[in-house]
Amino acid sequence: MSLNYGIIGTGMMGCEHIRNLKKISEVNISAIADPNENSRQWGMAACGEKFKPQQYNDYKELLKRPDIDVVVVASPNFTHIDVMRDVFETDKHVLLEKPMCTNLVDGLEVLEKSKKHQGIVWVGLEYxxxxxxxxxxxxxxxxxxxxxxxxxxxxxxxxxxxxxxxxxxxxxxxxxxxxxxxxxxxxxxxxxxxxxxxxxxxxxxxxxxxxxxxxxxxxxxxxxxxxxxxxxxxxxxxxxxxxxxxxxxxxxxxxxxxxxxxxxxxxxxxxxxxxxxxxxxxxxxxxxxxxxxEIGFHHGASYVEHLELINCIKSGHKPLVDTQSGFxxxxxxxxxxxxxxxxxxxxxxxxxx
Ligand SMILES: NC(=O)c1ccc[n+]([C@@H]2O[C@H](COP(=O)([O-])OP(=O)(O)OC[C@H]3O[C@@H](n4cnc5c(N)ncnc54)[C@H](O)[C@@H]3O)[C@@H](O)[C@H]2O)c1
The missing domain is CATH 3.30.360.10 (Dihydrodipicolinate Reductase; domain 2)
Known part of the structure; x- marks a missing residue:
């Protein structure tokens, strides 16, 4: 089973995710979204020859794509709540970068909505x-x-x-x-x-x-x-x-x-x-x-994080790092x-x- 990914936010951490995903054979990245043109170029450079994603200014366009199975949210912390509200309107799996949110009220909203979400909601606490x-x-x-x-x-x-x-x-x-x-x-x-x-x-x-x-x-x-x-x-x-x-x-x-x-x-x-x-x-x-x-910036932990998320998606198991842990x-x-x-x-x- 191959999985189609979309990356939201292609700054430092989004590109780190792309470099990790590049080394996993069953993964394709078919979309990236970032309002910043430079960051989109970094994202494209990280994809190299392996992936040819569609570029979006607005992540909402990426989320409309039915062919995307998994999204990685690597936009700034304060944007996580709005992006997640829109992710919860889909049935996609998501790796939401840490910290889950910047305040308790938003954190509770993500926690509660994740319980009803069809896809896996995984928080990026890869240490x-x-x-x-x-x-x-x-x-x-x-x-x-x-x-x-x-x-x-x-x-x-x-x-x-x-x-x-x-x-x-x-x-x-x-x-x-x-x-x-x-x-x-x-x-x-x-x-x-x-x-x-x-x-x-x-x-x-x-x-x-x-x-x-x-x-x-x-x-x-x-x-x-x-x-x-x-x-x-x-x-x-x-x-x-x-x-x-x-x-x-x-x-x-x-x-x-x-x-x-x-x-x-x-x-x-x-x-x-x-x-x-x-x-x-x-x-x-x-x-x-x-x-x-891929060792990357986190001593190989981001690579393991992706493998474990994919295992959960394939096996239907619960996420190892869930929104309760994130909260x-x-x-x-x-x-x-x-x-x-x-x-x-x-x-x-x-x-x-
Ligand atoms: N797990 C870790 O160890 C780890 C390490 C570093 C960063 N992070 C997390 O990753 C996230 C991104 O951090 P970074 O270091 O890559 O920051 P960054 O500034 O390098 O990149 C953030 C990118 O998100 C883009 N962006 C802003 N608003 C957006 C939106 N609405 N939709 C899509 N993209 C948007 C910016 O243009 C930028 O390109 C943060 O939540 C950060 O805490 C996690």
Missing amino acids: RFMAPIQSLINHSCDIGNIKMLSIREHRFPFLEKVDDWNRFNKNTGGTLVEKCCHFFDLMNLLVPSKPTKIYASGGQDVNHLNENYNGKKPDIIDNSFVIIDYEGGQRAMLDLCMFAEGGKYEQEIVLTGDKGKLETNIPGSELLLTNRKEYSFKTLEVSQDSRIK NSIVLGLAAQESITTGDPIYLEEFLK
């Missing part, structure tokens, strides 16, 4: 599919009862985007939504309990301070500490710094149980497993998924942003009312 993280997930039963999770991301500043959309919270949902929904998704996966309280401190201290867009200065934070408390007594913490490029690792993850702990790094190929009783650790080699044919990841990001703004801890039950 789960990175080999070191897969390995950590698989070994999480080796460390007893999980008590603590620490995720550190120390990386480069936000890149420049088409029309500079990522410089403003109203377009992105805020740094902790835009960037960190990936890490909150991992917390939701790894900590076996319900998050109840979140408190965060953060600021814009180094990046984009001298930038000006039609008289407006960027308002996105570039560093933060976020702490989450769970119903079962566990704790998770995020340490984000976006003026820390040049280091060996971008992400460092430590999951601690009452019998031991697991540590891994990205990029990396090792998982450290510490055993408290034996007062020792061992190093486990992490091997890449042998199916990966839960933005809830934590939005609550953390709110905590920074108010200076108060945010109780999630109240926040969701």
Whole structure:
């Protein structure tokens, strides 16, 4: 069975999807849509000789095509809600890039509508599919009862985007939504309990301070500490710094149980497993998924994401990364942003009312 794709938004991430899809034999890309002529040219260049898609200025024209089975939504965060409203008028499968939406109301709408949608609705939280993280997930039963999770991301500043959309919270949902929904998704996966309280401190201290867009200065934070408390007594913490490029690792993850702990790094190929009783650790080699044919910007995770989505489409199984996961990841990001703004801890039950 071959699948016909349409790509909505052919900037950086849309082109990344095209390069991944090019390596999957049963895929054809027959349409791309982007209002920006340059971006459409990037999309065509990424398609190369393999695909000859029809180009559209308006994604609604692409959605009218009955021959398109799957759409990839890689337009800016603030456009996701409108694009999804139109996708829900079709029966197409969709890979919606993260973050699902930029606010709770829109997130709830996508969550509810996805439950009635004919096609699969998959959210692009592909960090789960990175080999070191897969390995950590698989070994999480080796460390007893999980008590603590620490995720550190120390990386480069936000890149420049088409029309500079990522410089403003109203377009992105805020740094902790835009960037960190990936890490909150991992917390939701790894900590076996319900998050109840979140408190965060953060600021814009180094990046984009001298930038000006039609008289407006960027308002996105570039560093933060976020702490989450769970119903079962566990704790998770995020340490984000976006003026820390040049280091060996971008992400460092430590999951601690009452019998031991697991540590891994990205990029990396090792998982450290510490055993408290034996007062020792061992190093486990992490091997890449042998199916990966495109490493891309996300260490092969986007390729695995596409293979798994196609498996779900073919088998009729539910998506591995569904809109509930997409929603839960933005809830934590939005609550953390709110905590920074108010200076108060945010109780999630109240926040969701
Ligand atoms: N999963 C990941 O790790 C990851 C990484 C990067 C970006 N993203 C997500 O991908 C999305 C796109 O980000 P990007 O980095 O490619 O940004 P980008 O600015 O490089 O590209 C966005 C493109 O969307 C186009 N666009 C704007 N409005 C549109 C509309 N209504 N219909 C169709 N196209 C439209 C723009 O012209 C631009 O070409 C964002 O949601 C972002 O958060 C995900």
